[in-house]
Amino acid sequence: xxxxxxxxxxxxxxxxxxxxxxxxxxxxxxxxxxxxxxxxxxxxxxxxxxxxxxxxxxxxxxxxxxxxxxxxxxxxxxxxxxxxxxxxxxxxxxxxxxxxxxxxxxxxxxxx
Amino acid sequence: xxxxxxxxxxxxxxxxxxxxxxxxxxxxxxxxxxxxxxxxxxxxxxxxxxxxxxxxxxxxxxxxxxxxxxxxxxxxxxxxxxxxxxxxxxxxxxxxxxxxxxxxxxxxxxxx
Numbered sequence: 247x248x249x250x251x252x253x254x255x256x257x258x259x260x261x262x263x264x265x266x267x268x269x270x271x272x273x274x275x276x277x278x279x280x281x282x283x284x285x286x287x288x289x290x291x292x293x294x295x296x297x298x299x300x301x302x303x304x305x306x307x308x309x310x311x312x313x314x315x316x317x318x319x320x321x322x323x324x325x326x327x328x329x330x331x332x333x334x335x336x337x338x339x340x341x342x343x344x345x346x347x348x349x350x351x352x353x354x355x356x357x358x
Numbered sequence: 359x360x361x362x363x364x365x366x367x368x369x370x371x372x373x374x375x376x377x378x379x380x381x382x383x384x385x386x387x388x389x390x391x392x393x394x395x396x397x398x399x400x401x402x403x404x405x406x407x408x409x410x411x412x413x414x415x416x417x418x419x420x421x422x423x424x425x426x427x428x429x430x431x432x433x434x435x436x437x438x439x440x441x442x443x444x445x446x447x448x449x450x451x452x453x454x455x456x457x458x459x460x461x462x463x464x465x466x467x468x469x470x
Contacts, residue, residue, distance in 0.1 A: 277456060278455070278456040278457075278458075280458045287466075288463075288464070289448055289461040289462060289463055289464045290402070290448075290461050291461070292458045292459070292460065295457075295458055297456075334401075334402070336458070336459075338455035338456055339455070340455075344390050344407070344409060344452065344454055344455040345392075345404065345407060345455060346452075346455055346458070346459060348401060348402045349401070350400075350401035351401060
């Protein structure tokens with residue numbers, strides 16, 4: 247089992263709808279979780295971090311964490327064409343020095 | 359505020375030539391520093407990380423090396439480039455794994 251798993255997509259969502267991106271992780275000891283957005287040809291940008299079970303909202307973005315199920319998700323409300331990008335889930339590893347493990351990313355496409 | 363600088367933005371090098379990519383961080387002390395590579399359409403591959411001056415950990419044995427001559431400077435090098443070294447090279451910094459990474463703007467390397 248990969249340490250951080252995401253569906254590669256592409257995920258196609260109509261403009262104005264809710265986009266739902268999912269991620270599972272294997273290390274039950276993980277304490278922090280991150281979502282990065284990467285536009286084509288650009289570097290990843292941190293858009294959300296979550297540390298506690300439940301929901302965390304920031305504008306149109308909501309991160310959801312369920313540690314019991316080892317599951318973290320990102321919801322994007324009122325999807326815009328500018329949200330079209332690859333979204334990377336990232337989880338620190340506690341088995342060695344300060345590293346974060348990245349999922350392979352989900353490519354999201356918002357169609358007009 | 360903290361900023362990370364990475365250069366050059368693009369580089370075309372012949373097979374067998376040397377490589378030196380530099381990354382510097384401003385506005386923080388003793389950051390954790392990372393070099394990643396992203397092949398076209400692929401995920402992030404951690405190459406090296408450093409938790410202090412002169413301390414380098416290698417994740418994947420390959421044709422590359424890294425050095426940290428100063429607290430906020432991280433250098434990626436190769437003596438002889440291979441075609442397989444082509445990719446998008448990203449430098450990142452962090453104060454700790456539970457705080458996420460901040461990425462530089464990246465260097466797109468094409469070995470011809």
